[in-house]
Amino acid sequence: MRKLVKRLAALFLVGTLTFSMVACGKNNDKATNKDGEDTVTLNVWHQWSNDTNELKKLYDEAVVVYQKDHPNVKINTQTLDTEAYKTKISAEFAGKASGIDVFYYWGAGMARKLVNADKLLALDNYLTEEVKAKILPGSTTAFVYDVKTYSVPMFSWYMTMFCNRDLFDQAGATIPTTYDELVAAVDKLNTLDGVIPIAAGAKDGWNAAFIYQALALREVGATSINSMLSGNAKFEGEGYAEAAKKVVDLYQMGAFGKNPLESGNDDANSAFISGKAAIRIMGSWFANQVYTDTTATINPENVVACKIPVIEGKGNATDYAGGFVESFWVNKNTKYEKEAAEFAIYINEKMGKAAYETGTGFCGWNVDLDESKLNPLFIQIKGLLADSVEGVLAWDTSLDANPATIHNEQVQTLFAPNADVTAFINEHQAAINK
Known part of the structure; x- marks a missing residue:
């Protein structure tokens, strides 16, 4: 009899504990205000x-x-x-x-x-x-x-080339509107001690991709790129290779510093707002950081918002990256x-x-x-957007997941010694042209 009582008591205790746990589980899903x-x-x-x-x-x-x-x-x-x-x-x-x-x-x-x-x-x-x-x-x-x-x-966002006018003046360089002017500016900016001409942030693939995409926009044009990104055209044509070659050329000039793959997005932003980089190619959202970041040492009034430099005879000046x-x-x-x-x-x-x-x-x-x-910087960008017509979204948001990943990874290879443009193109064609 005692054994039976103990067994019933044990069962009652287990039942009570089980009910309590269930009740607690329900209370975790919803509470009462x-x-x-x-x-x-x-x-x-x-x-x-x-x-x-x-x-x-x-x-x-x-x-x-x-x-x-x-x-x-x-x-x-x-x-x-x-x-x-x-x-x-x-x-x-x-x-x-x-x-x-x-x-x-x-x-x-x-x-x-x-x-x-x-x-x-x-x-x-x-x-x-x-x-x-x-x-x-x-x-x-x-x-x-x-x-x-x-x-x-x-x-929406607008890809902007932010330029530190103070550093350009110190180097005797002109704010570029064409790719040739950009190359000339990089050459002069390289003479400034401790200054990187273009803060790339290439450790983060999407930062590296921004620079390539900016040049591809000018080489290929928004209409053709949008057709490619939507699957209605192949990744082909000399423009894509020419854009890659230009990234390599800029790297070899020292435009991105000695080791651009060692610095990411935050590093590049910091370099620009602390006066250690003269150019930052970034989305329009960066304008706010230029004015509000408490670590900034540059004078925001001397930052100029510019369109991506055009490549003479190619693309369309009213094309832009963003949306x-x-x-x-x-x-x-x-x-x-x-x-x-x-x-x-x-x-x-x-x-x-x-x-x-x-x-x-x-x-x-x-x-x-x-x-x-x-x-004032955002107002400048607003004016640039008003003069723009056809936009291209960032490629890694337009492409499907696998080709988007391959694109970002392959762009990073352009920011290193012994970059292989042919391999870059082949990898993109294998990923995109299906």
């Missing part, structure tokens, strides 16, 4: 990890407002720097990415692989007429797949579809507006914008 409402936690990921990045600050401010207006939603944010972020996102979505509800990513070719794998939530059911009316026409091209809209825009491609997306596997979709739409609009008002990017929303605090 002070008004007695169920609250959900959205895990949101983005790649603005550097505290000096104005976009990180703008995002944090927008989240504070959202949580205040939506007391039933808690935003749990995680960040990594760009290259590590891309790797982590790919690894997460190889599975269900269960720890991600909303995440920052790039549209066009990059998001296509996630759409094809049925990893993303289409937002059409959450795009009200009010929301649609605010979206700038033509700004969603990179977010639509098979007539379904998977995200909405934040802001709408960055956005927040929703994991189809999220437990909180409605809350995640609503936050994604909200944060894209708020970041688009905030980015423009702080001189970081060009808003994708038809909303009231305060231009009173735009920095």
